[in-house]
Amino acid sequence: MRRAGRRIALSLAAIVLAGWASGAQQPDFDLLIVNATIIDGTGAPARRGVIAIKDGRIVRVAPAVSGAARERLDATGLTVAPGFIDVHTHADDLADHPAAANFVAMGVTTIVAGNCGSSALEIGDALERIRQTRAAVNFATLIGHNTVRSAVMGASQREAAVDEIAKMRALVFRGMVEGAIGFSTGLQYVPGTYAKANEIIELARAAANERGLYATHMRNEGTALLDSVRESIRVAELLDMRLEISHLKVDSPKQWGTSAAALALIDDARRRGVKVALDSVSGVGARRRRGGHPRAAQRSSHLAADQDRDQIAGRGARLHRSVVGDGRQLSR
Numbered sequence: 001m002r003r004a005g006r007r008i009a010l011s012l013a014a015i016v017l018a019g020w021a022s023g024a025q026q027p028d029f030d031l032l033i034v035n036a037t038i039i040d041g042t043g044a045p046a047r048r049g050v051i052a053i054k055d056g057r058i059v060r061v062a063p064a065v066s067g068a069a070r071e072r073l074d075a076t077g078l079t080v081a082p083g084f085i086d087v088h089t090h091a092d093d094l095a096d097h098p099a100a101a102n103f104v105a106m107g108v109t110t111i112v113a114g115n116c117g118s119s120a121l122e123i124g125d126a127l128e129r130i131r132q133t134r135a136a137v138n139f140a141t142l143i144g145h146n147t148v149r150s151a152v153m154g155a156s157q158r159e160a161a162v163d164e165i166a167k168m169r170a171l172v173f174r175g176m177v178e179g180a181i182g183f184s185t186g187l188q189y190v191p192g193t194y195a196k197a198n199e200i201i202e203l204a205r206a207a208a209n210e211r212g213l214y215a216t217h218m219r220n221e222g223t224a225l226l227d228s229v230r231e232s233i234r235v236a237e238l239l240d241m242r243l244e245i246s247h248l249k250v251d252s253p254k255q256w257g258t259s260a261a262a263l264a265l266i267d268d269a270r271r272r273g274v275k276v277a278l279d280s281v282s283g284v285g286a287r288r289r290r291g292g293h294p295r296a297a298q299r300s301s302h303l304a305a306d307q308d309r310d311q312i313a314g315r316g317a318r319l320h321r322s323v324v325g326d327g328r329q330l331s332r
């Protein structure tokens, strides 16, 4: 018994030694990001901590993490957050710029295209092209009203006939089945601006039936802003579908101050149970647009041309820091 016991003890020692030896070669983590200000995306306030990564996955997020790491990254003064979802882009040409460098430089890891009524017509083909490039960011797209209207009605500057609405509805349905996440309008643009409410409702319905959302660049963002907000909410309420009001703003100086009334309409709708959300252009972005920066930076919703990327990468990193810097803005 004693000899057998000793053998077991020795075996255990050998296992411990083997474990120690492999532990010396195999650090616990591939990467430790230390001294980070962490905003985890749950709405919780920013906090200091350590993020541990192994085999490409986050394995610990804690105030302190013990263990060896192949690499340590000191994030003092920097904020670490999950990748941002940019819900309003015109990066429909991701297959041509799969590195998406200007988005990645801003911390964006998922982009939504097909906004403002303009998208690929063949959603399945577009998604397959992007898939083949193994693009650096995740991609989702809406199917655009102007795109399907042009396909069915050309440049006609009139209301759609019943059979034309049926054809457009079939195209929206096909786009949804092929992977679109919703339907978008650009009612301030040609030809979307010629659409009456019934056309928009019928096409949005095709998306709603496939659990898609409705995103709209509204008919008017200035003198008729409030009517436009009401029109958008009406579609969502009637069809019980999610609404995203794109780049909500007051674009006419005479109407400045109307934003409070627009937001009140949205709050009222939300209290009634209508699923309304909105996105808006940040102050930083707006200032950038007036700053005479490279073309692609001015239009930050587009993919950058190669020659603009280095400049944008630097500016993107600064912008990223300034947007999330105090650790509170994102949790609101």
Ligand SMILES: [Zn+2]
Residues within 6 Å of the ligand: 115, 116, 186, 217, 246, 247
């Ligand atoms: Zn727009």
